[in-house]
Amino acid sequence: MDQAFDAVLFDRDGTLIQDVPYNGDPSRVAPMPGARELLRDLRTHGIRTGVVTNQSGIGRGLLTETQVAAVNARVEELLGRFGTWQVCPHHPAEGCACRKPAPGLVFAACAALGVSPQRTLLVGDIGADVAAASAAGAVPLLVPTAVTRPEEVEQAPHTAPDLHAVLEMVR
Numbered sequence: 001m002d003q004a005f006d007a008v009l010f011d012r013d014g015t016l017i018q019d020v021p022y023n024g025d026p027s028r029v030a031p032m033p034g035a036r037e038l039l040r041d042l043r044t045h046g047i048r049t050g051v052v053t054n055q056s057g058i059g060r061g062l063l064t065e066t067q068v069a070a071v072n073a074r075v076e077e078l079l080g081r082f083g084t085w086q087v088c089p090h091h092p093a094e095g096c097a098c099r100k101p102a103p104g105l106v107f108a109a110c111a112a113l114g115v116s117p118q119r120t121l122l123v124g125d126i127g128a129d130v131a132a133a134s135a136a137g138a139v140p141l142l143v144p145t146a147v148t149r150p151e152e153v154e155q156a157p158h159t160a161p162d163l164h165a166v167l168e169m170v171r
């Protein structure tokens with residue numbers, strides 16, 4: 001990947017922070033290895049950052065928007081400010097245009113940052129992140145975790161072992 005990027009978008013759960021399913025408790029937010037350093041370095045290099053996250057716990061009635069906002073605020077306390085947050089609150093059955101693998105969150109994030117999807121890298125941990133990036137015309141980067149399925153890893157056009165590898169790809 002020898003392309004210049006203006007922005008890096010991140011999935012939240014399992015990418016920026018440890019995945020705690022339907023977490024509404026800010027005290028349970030724990031950054032993934034390398035996240036803090038990567039965000040610091042991206043900002044130093046003038047690269048815009050954003051978060052694109054499915055939070056169907058809201059639509060499922062398991063989480064309130066206030067809880068999600070509190071968790072997101074804790075993420076920014078730990079990792080610094082992001083240029084945009086795009087959250088899909090819908091239940092999967094609603095068929096919205098924003099829930100990944102649909103591209104809606106990616107389009108909205110790029111518009112909010114004033115960047116082209118073609119010059120945006122999207123880092124995620126599952127196939128839906130890769131698909132959302134591809135559908136939007138952004139460049140996907142899969143950073144697998146223990147729960148990422150093998151076929152998702154095989155099908156991803158770009159993978160990295162951890163977040164430490166991301167900076168070199170965007171510079």
Ligand SMILES: [Mg+2]
Pocket residue numbers: 011012013014015124125126
């Ligand atoms: Mg994830």
Ligand SMILES: [Zn+2]
Pocket residue numbers: 088089090096097098099
């Ligand atoms: Zn949605």
